[in-house]
Amino acid sequence: MHRHLQRVTVDFEYPVYFTRDAFAPANTCVREAVSGREPQRRHRLFAVLDRNVAAASPWLGESIAAYAEQHRDVLELVADPLLLDGGEAAKNDTAVAARLHTRWNELAMDRQAVVAIVGGGALLDLAGYAAAVLHRGLRVVRVPTSVLAQADSGVGVKCGVNLFGKKNFLGVFAPPFAVVNDSRFLETLAARDVVAGMAEAVKVALIRDAEFFRWLEASADGLAGGERGSLEILIRRCAELHLRHIATSGDPFELGSARPLDFGHWAAHKLESMTRHRLRHGEAVAVGLAMDATYAELAGVCDATTAAAVRTLLARLGLPLWDEALDTRNGSRRVVLDGLAEFREHLGGELTITLLRAIGDGVEVHQMDEALLDTAIGRLRPDTR
């Protein structure tokens, strides 16, 4: 036998900017994001916009055109922006990716061309996925416009769309070319979505950063009221913690069974599909966090004070701890529990769930006691709390 062990090491590097008014002519973030690595040539650029973002900021299309004109030494806008529906419904419609491919074929977009995607986490996931498979990957500059996308999904390495009622059934690991977080966009985001995005900050604080959790507690009233300064601190810290995890966990593409950043997510993903996305991702994550914290308490993994602190912070931020879908049963069994098997199936390997040992300290378990989970869920009912 002859065995050749092939080893390939690839470094990924992408800048993440935090700025305001990214498309103001004097702002150089987008210019740098697109052309920084090859400043001597012009770069073909095409923008995909979340329709809701474009509707809330009607100046956006013109601003992008004016921006490209101002920086025409390095940018060439190849066509008017394409507007696509944002929100989870877009991720459920596989025809949208095909539409993008048709347009990019017409424009002869190649692997050195740049797609700027401006929108919420759902559009970034969808258009990012479409871009990642075209010619095996266009350059993507993400411009996340929601709290969740700026703090979490938009700075990470994953994208995908839903199929067969399953979240992110199709998807790839595809680091972006660059990320431009523009705080101006947050001003038009609905209050509900501002709050929903904060769930991911609570999540990452709980497993990674007790000090951040204490800051969230101290800032909860301001955050719940949408106070801008606090919101920007939350986004920055949350994004940094995610970026640090991706850079240092040793498993950025999730080849192993552990997925600590998906704390609270096994139930969240199931609740999103069970409610046909009536619940926002962040809201479903909040319910999932409350559930797994309560379970950890009942299982003796964390103490009652810790679990209560989680529920209290979520509630103070205006996030839900309960949804009526939790009561949906197949016979006597709560349907949400199917989320455990689906979560394992998505990742492969052994079931691995992150639970809370203490604030800032997650621990992995490979089994969940369904009877205990049922009790934990029952405790979240508003009438029994």
Ligand SMILES: NC(=O)c1ccc[n+]([C@@H]2O[C@H](COP(=O)([O-])OP(=O)(O)OC[C@H]3O[C@@H](n4cnc5c(N)ncnc54)[C@H](O)[C@@H]3O)[C@@H](O)[C@H]2O)c1
């Ligand atoms: N890829 C990842 O690693 C990852 C991580 C976490 C979450 N996600 C995904 O992210 C998605 C959730 O993202 P989200 O919370 O941004 O929700 P979203 O993209 O559905 O946006 C919520 C709503 O707000 C609108 N919107 C977005 N920005 C706006 C703005 N500035 N002004 C006005 N309206 C605006 C959208 O059109 C949508 O209707 C889910 O699909 C989730 O699965 C992905």
Ligand SMILES: [Zn+2]
């Ligand atoms: Zn999430």
